[in-house]
Amino acid sequence: MIFGRRKTNIPREVQAEEIYRDPGVSANAFGIDLGTCNIKIYNRSTDRIAVQKNMIAIQNKKTMIAFGNSAYEMYEKAPANISVTYPIGSGVIADINNMELLIRAFIRQEQRGAVRPADFYIAIPADVTEVERRAFYDLIKDAGIKAKRIMAVEKAIADGLGLGIDIKNSHGVLVVDVGYDTTEISILSLGGIVLSKMIKVGGHVFDNSIVSAVRREYNLVIGMKTAENVRMAFNDPSSGDTLSIYGRDIVTGLPMERTLNHEFVSASLKEHFRTIVDQVKVILERTPPELSADIYRHGLFLTGGACQEEGLAQKMEEEVRIPVNIADSPVNTVALGLAQVIRKSQYRSLAYTIEGLGR
Ligand SMILES: Nc1ncnc2c1ncn2[C@@H]1O[C@H](COP(=O)(O)OP(=O)(O)OP(=O)(O)O)[C@@H](O)[C@H]1O
Numbered sequence: 001m002i003f004g005r006r007k008t009n010i011p012r013e014v015q016a017e018e019i020y021r022d023p024g025v026s027a028n029a030f031g032i033d034l035g036t037c038n039i040k041i042y043n044r045s046t047d048r049i050a051v052q053k054n055m056i057a058i059q060n061k062k063t064m065i066a067f068g069n070s071a072y073e074m075y076e077k078a079p080a081n082i083s084v085t086y087p088i089g090s091g092v093i094a095d096i097n098n099m100e101l102l103i104r105a106f107i108r109q110e111q112r113g114a115v116r117p118a119d120f121y122i123a124i125p126a127d128v129t130e131v132e133r134r135a136f137y138d139l140i141k142d143a144g145i146k147a148k149r150i151m152a153v154e155k156a157i158a159d160g161l162g163l164g165i166d167i168k169n170s171h172g173v174l175v176v177d178v179g180y181d182t183t184e185i186s187i188l189s190l191g192g193i194v195l196s197k198m199i200k201v202g203g204h205v206f207d208n209s210i211v212s213a214v215r216r217e218y219n220l221v222i223g224m225k226t227a228e229n230v231r232m233a234f235n236d237p238s239s240g241d242t243l244s245i246y247g248r249d250i251v252t253g254l255p256m257e258r259t260l261n262h263e264f265v266s267a268s269l270k271e272h273f274r275t276i277v278d279q280v281k282v283i284l285e286r287t288p289p290e291l292s293a294d295i296y297r298h299g300l301f302l303t304g305g306a307c308q309e310e311g312l313a314q315k316m317e318e319e320v321r322i323p324v325n326i327a328d329s330p331v332n333t334v335a336l337g338l339a340q341v342i343r344k345s346q347y348r349s350l351a352y353t354i355e356g357l358g359r
Pocket residue numbers: 034035036037038039090091178179180181182183202203204228231232235304305306307308309310330331
């Protein structure tokens with residue numbers, strides 16, 4: 001049984017007085033979750049979260065011709081002189097130049113063209129090297145977005161806050177964030193991370209598995225977008241048991257239609273569910289016993305877009321044998337947590353400076 005859905009409980013309005021009295025807050029602030037697949041930007045002045053594909057389209061190796069969702073439209077369809085890429089890989093910055101271009105474009109879009117000085121709160125995965133961590137700071141500093149202050153927040157901490165948990169006063173919270181390239185498994189307690197592990201499994205790996213299975217079984221080459229659409233379609237309870245897909249036949253090289261059934265797709269994802277569940281067990285085995293008792297009481301918190309993949313939560317509950325809570329808004333959880341840090345003075349201490357400009 002799925003334990004239930006927690007409500008993320010963020011008031012939509014902050015009292016002007018509260019902003020005024022809190023010296024740590026700039027009225028112009030952004031919280032950024034640089035996901036491998038989706039970038040999420042919380043804008044304090046509009047109090048909204050913008051979600052876009054974290055993707056850039058570059059023509060002739062020099063000109064950005066599209067970014068975000070419009071670049072994604074071109075993905076797997078563009079001619080050779082247009083490269084459409086994700087500048088983040090496995091949760092860290094893989095292509096800093098293109099990521100700078102993208103950040104500048106997104107922030108300019110948020111500010112409707114006129115870039116004003118602002119504070120930036122960036123979510124950073126725990127399980128990365130110092131150099132990778134530092135790259136997040138350099139990115140914001142060098143992107144030409146007039147950063148006044150650059151603060152980091154551990155991604156898992158932001159997840160916890162975004163799930164509606166009072167992270168500073170809770171003991172033993174297990175958060176599993178299943179994203180695109182990565183799954184981050186973390187044990188939080190009293191505002192800090194006790195244990196954390198990042199594994200390279202997520203929606204992208206699920207899609208890859210479907211692409212390979214279809215190729216093996218049906219001699220059909222399909223794109224990653226098709227694989228994702230297949231997953232999504234079967235996740236919809238109102239969908240039937242079969243689905244038509246289109247791709248290229250390996251033998252003839254011609255376009256071809258095939259029918260996929262639900263069970264075939266579920267079977268191709270099983271091994272990845274297994275990996276996630278096994279890694280959660282490994283983390284639990286290393287958890288101090290007092291915290292284990294708290295985790296048992298609270299249940300496990302599942303978030304990240306790909307946590308919605310059908311069967312994953314059930315598998316987790318059956319194998320780990322603790323109740324599973326699924327986030328209300330799995331794609332946005334980290335950004336919701338950053339919003340809490342930005343808006344609420346009691347959570348401000350959860351942000352820290354990476355270097356230089358911060359407090
Ligand atoms: N309803 C859904 N069912 C299954 N998967 C979904 C659903 N909605 C989104 N996803 C998957 O979630 C993934 C994106 O999630 P998310 O935005 O959390 O990743 P990310 O933060 O960009 O990646 P990462 O955290 O690995 O850097 C995609 O693989 C997408 O297919």
